[in-house]
Amino acid sequence: MDLKDYDKLLDEAYEKIPEDVKGTSRFEIPKVKLRYEGKNTYITNFNRIYQALNRSPKHFMSIFLKTAGTRGKLRGNQLFLMGEYKANVLNKLIKKYAKQYVICDVCNAPDTKIVKEGKKQFLQCTACGAREEIE
Numbered sequence: 801m802d803l804k805d806y807d808k809l810l811d812e813a814y815e816k817i818p819e820d821v822k823g824t825s826r827f828e829i830p831k832v833k834l835r836y837e838g839k840n841t842y843i844t845n846f847n848r849i850y851q852a853l854n855r856s857p858k859h860f861m862s863i864f865l866k867t868a869g870t871r872g873k874l875r876g877n878q879l880f881l882m883g884e885y886k887a888n889v890l891n892k893l894i895k896k897y898a899k900q901y902v903i904c905d906v907c908n909a910p911d912t913k914i915v916k917e918g919k920k921q922f923l924q925c926t927a928c929g930a931r932e933e934i935e
């Protein structure tokens with residue numbers, strides 16, 4: 801079984817999980833769509849992902865690459881990643897980013913913005929008004 805088939809199986813398995821187990825209610829992050837070229841990976845729907853997260857591609861990319869432990873580059877709507885990555889691994893990293901930089905801890909809404917004050921950054925929720933420092 802090649803890598804693509806494996807990813808497809810994982811995607812299908814994930815789709816079968818009931819909505820309430822996946823959590824985060826109405827907020828849906830698109831699953832990554834991947835293309836492999838040599839030993840590298842392209843996320844071909846990268847633009848849809850950062851748009852859904854409502855963050856700039858630059859911010860998302862810098863954190864994402866750090867947590868993935870690789871280097872990469874924006875190429876139009878795609879993100880080029882050095883190395884081969886499986887879809888489920890990348891989806892998890894995106895979820896982690898969303899939890900830390902997008903979703904409000906108090907009310908679970910994705911309607912937040914990042915506010916900078918001096919050297920500190922806060923996640924400000926426009927839905928419930930909560931404000932938490934981002935570590």
Ligand SMILES: [Zn+2]
Nearest residue numbers: 904907925928
């Ligand atoms: Zn909130």
